[in-house]
Amino acid sequence: xxxxxxxxQLISALRCLPGVGPKSSTRMAYHLLQRDREGxxxxxxxxxxxxxxxAHCDYCNNFSEHSACSLCQDSQRDKSILCVxxxxxxxxxxxxxxxxxxxxxxLMGKLSPxxxxxxxxxxxxxxxxxxxxxxxxxxxxxxNFTSEGEAxxxxxxxxxxxxxxxxxxxxxxxxxxxxxxxxxxxxLSTALLERKAVT
Amino acid sequence: xxxxxxxxQLISALRCLPGVGPKSSTRMAYHLLQRDREGxxxxxxxxxxxxxxxAHCDYCNNFSEHSACSLCQDSQRDKSILCVxxxxxxxxxxxxxxxxxxxxxxLMGKLSPxxxxxxxxxxxxxxxxxxxxxxxxxxxxxxNFTSEGEAxxxxxxxxxxxxxxxxxxxxxxxxxxxxxxxxxxxxLSTALLERKAVT
Numbered sequence: 001x002x003x004x005x006x007x008x009q010l011i012s013a014l015r016c017l018p019g020v021g022p023k024s025s026t027r028m029a030y031h032l033l034q035r036d037r038e039g040x041x042x043x044x045x046x047x048x049x050x051x052x053x054x055a056h057c058d059y060c061n062n063f064s065e066h067s068a069c070s071l072c073q074d075s076q077r078d079k080s081i082l083c084v085x086x087x088x089x090x091x092x093x094x095x096x097x098x099x100x101x102x103x104x105x106x107l108m109g110k111l112s113p114x115x116x117x118x119x120x121x122x123x124x125x126x127x128x129x130x131x132x133x134x135x136x137x138x139x140x141x142x143x144n145f146t147s148e149g150e151a152x153x154x155x156x157x158x159x160x161x162x163x164x165x166x167x168x169x170x171x172x173x174x175x176x177x178x179x180x181x182x183x184x185x186x187x188l189s190t191a192l193l194e195r196k197a198v199t
Numbered sequence: 200x201x202x203x204x205x206x207x208q209l210i211s212a213l214r215c216l217p218g219v220g221p222k223s224s225t226r227m228a229y230h231l232l233q234r235d236r237e238g239x240x241x242x243x244x245x246x247x248x249x250x251x252x253x254a255h256c257d258y259c260n261n262f263s264e265h266s267a268c269s270l271c272q273d274s275q276r277d278k279s280i281l282c283v284x285x286x287x288x289x290x291x292x293x294x295x296x297x298x299x300x301x302x303x304x305x306l307m308g309k310l311s312p313x314x315x316x317x318x319x320x321x322x323x324x325x326x327x328x329x330x331x332x333x334x335x336x337x338x339x340x341x342x343n344f345t346s347e348g349e350a351x352x353x354x355x356x357x358x359x360x361x362x363x364x365x366x367x368x369x370x371x372x373x374x375x376x377x378x379x380x381x382x383x384x385x386x387l388s389t390a391l392l393e394r395k396a397v398t
Contacts (some may be wrong), residue, residue: 003262003291004252004253004262004263004264004268005264005288006248006249006253006264007249007253007262009245009248009249010245010246010249012245013241013242013244013245013246014242015266016231016235016238016239016241016242017216017227017230017231017242018226018227018230019223024218027217027286027288028216028217029249029314030286030287030288030307032216032246032249032260033249033250033253034214034307036215037208037250039212039258039346040213040215040246040249040250041250042212042215042248043212043213043215043216043246044243044247044250045212046205046208046209046211046212047209047212047231047239047242047243047246048243049205049208049209049231050205050206050208050209050228050232050239051236051239051240051243053205059265063202063203063232064203065203065204065205065207065316088202088229089226089229092202107387108229108233109233109234109333123239137398156271160229170310171278179222192307
């Protein structure tokens with residue numbers, strides 16, 4: 001290897017990014033140093049700033065610069081429903097629908113024994129405390145319909161129901177514009193099973 | 200959007216990485232802040248260090264912490280041949296073959312009018328000066344056999360030949376273990392055209 005040590009350090013540091021292996025970290029380092037030093041400077045600074053300033057909201061566990069995030073401080077929102085999502089992106093997708101006005105809890109992950117992520121890592125103790133707030137009347141579990149998301153939903157459902165808390169799960173079925181010809185059989189059989197009476 | 204401003208800044212800063220769009224920069228930011236703060240800290244520090252310390256070797260134009268890199272300072276190497284490559288990775292691949300003992304010149308790119316990269320951006324003026332060193336007897340152009348690499352090779356070839364400098368290009372042909380059945384027709388026709396007499 002003929003790379004200077006500082007360059008090798010940068011290349012290896014870039015591998016902490018998800019989905020970045022030795023080839024792309026090398027390509028990224030060259031690109032930053034050769035074609036976008038300004039961008040690299042900004043990246044170094046904003047990484048440091050995020051590490052220094054960002055913490056988690058005490059209520060919803062989402063990233064926040066303050067102990068309570070703006071959404072949890074919003075007095076206009078319904079305090080009686082709590083929606084549990086895996087990641088902040090999911091929260092934003094739900095917000096974009098403008099059809100939910102309640103509270104959130106962001107797990108920041110999902111149960112994944114293969115990656116060593118257990119109940120503690122997704123803050124289920126904090127969720128339990130939050131869900132036991134007498135103001136909360138219902139918890140909606142909106143984790144993904146992947147195997148890990150389903151396992152997480154099942155675990156949360158059992159945990160909350162055993163404490164007498166009302167829990168629901170978002171619905172499964174054909175997506176908007178979905179065609180039966182192209183939908184997978186799992187979705188189709190669920191859509192049949194969970195059919196709704198026409199009124 | 201409900202993301203805190205520092206988080207949004209980090210997400211947008213990550214987009215300076217090649218091949219990283221809005222979705223993956225968001226995923227990267229969450230991953231760093233949630234699962235790998237130590238890696239993020241290391242990345243911020245090594246980016247800053249690389250920006251502060253790395254410059255280019257005066258002779259080969261490769262990244263170096265000093266004005267002459269270790270390879271160019273090596274008195275054991277042949278001073279009469281100069282091999283021109285696109286990127287430091289190419290230099291390393293050639294070094295790994297252990298079949299080249301001469302000097303290098305790293306363009307840090309290739310001619311690419313579409314991306315606004317012209318002769319100045321790949322340091323052809325520096326290359327010309329280096330190639331005119333009386334110690335250099337031959338310049339081997341080892342840019343890639345892509346259309347941009349070929350155009351770069353052609354440009355360099357013309358530039359150096361017009362100054363009376365001997366220039367060669369690395370050979371094209373079937374790769375080791377290559378099977379005629381699976382090789383593309385361009386490679387095959389070149390392999391036919393550039394056939395070598397059996398001795």
